[in-house]
Amino acid sequence: MALRIWASSTVKSTSVSPAFSLSRCFSSVLEGLKYAKSHEWVKHDGPVASIGITDHAQDHLGEVVFVELPEVGKSVTQGESFGAVESVKATSDVNSPISGEVVEVNTKLSETPGLINISPYQNGWMIKVKPSNAAELEELLNPTAYTKFCEEEDAAH
């Protein structure tokens, strides 16, 4: 089972119990994944990499009500949008952390977009990609660096 470490959030609670603060104020970051500064994760597993948005991202978005995904066979480029999620009257682009070819999309998200909120790192995966440039993974953040990035980003606002 992947070890979870905690990233801080901007939520400041002044009159709640420590247990409540822990569950409400921290997003999870999984070991074994790599992360983009635009809050997507990638899990490289053999010839295929799975991609989704992080717990930090889904927490800030709120309830996801719609997911737009690319077609299988489409090319994705590192740092560029491959789809979008809708929440709270907003569509938010989802960017690919790596370049490659889409080999599978999570069709369950069309009926149950809330899987992204409930299980952002497992059942809420969005696309699977055949990477075209393995070196791109090295450019991404490890869990510790992503946690620190989230803390600094939240503190800046």
Place this chain on the structure above:
Amino acid sequence: MRLPLMNLFKLNRMPILRQLHLEEMLMRTSSENWCIINDGTINPTIVMGISGKPQELLETESVLRDEIPVIRRMSGGGTVIVDQDTIFVTFICNKDTIPGLKPDPQRIIQWTGHLYETVFNGIGNFSVCENDYLLGERKFGGNALSITSKRWLQHTSFLWDYKKSNMSYLKLPQKAPNYRQGRSHLDFICRMKDYISRSGFIDETIRAAGSHFQLTPLHQKDGFLNQQYEHLRSRLLTIDELEEAAVYTPAVATRV
């Protein structure tokens, strides 16, 4: 401290689909900040959010009979019917333009709420409730957003006035804000003209924007309107799509 720069683009009766395409182009290809104000659109048009399903949101038989265009826009949010009595205001900003503003949907809507609060300046008891703009207990502006890694867009269609007959094309949505409390559409919305003049609203909006940004007025003839952008997501639904929706009968369908 110097205010961030923003281009101010005032339009008059630009067709709403063209306005949406212009916004997408500026959102995706420009690195500047924009305020677009379109004083009405030409013909009554229904505009749904990115996930809008006509069979759930529209009286599709009436829409087809009366040949009302239906657009699915690239931003989130609900369904509106717009015409020459709608005033459109859009802000397109880089993510770091407004100091201290975290570019997530609710914070952006709150920020725009503060701006419009100064526009109304105590008139009509303006408030933001569940991400809608209200005068008293009634909604007068529907807003929606699109957010990318570097920029955000927030656009609003304000009901300066409306025709009751146009509202009959819209169904009561399955997901409605709590404050709506099951009210019919006509009991849920209000006309801005009962509170403020048309020119007064536009002038005060520009004044309010000018307190946050250094505005540069641009004109319709300026060259950027001719730029092309290929990946437009806002589009007109086809007659085939609407006819297919008219045949489909959802489990719950309630007339507003």
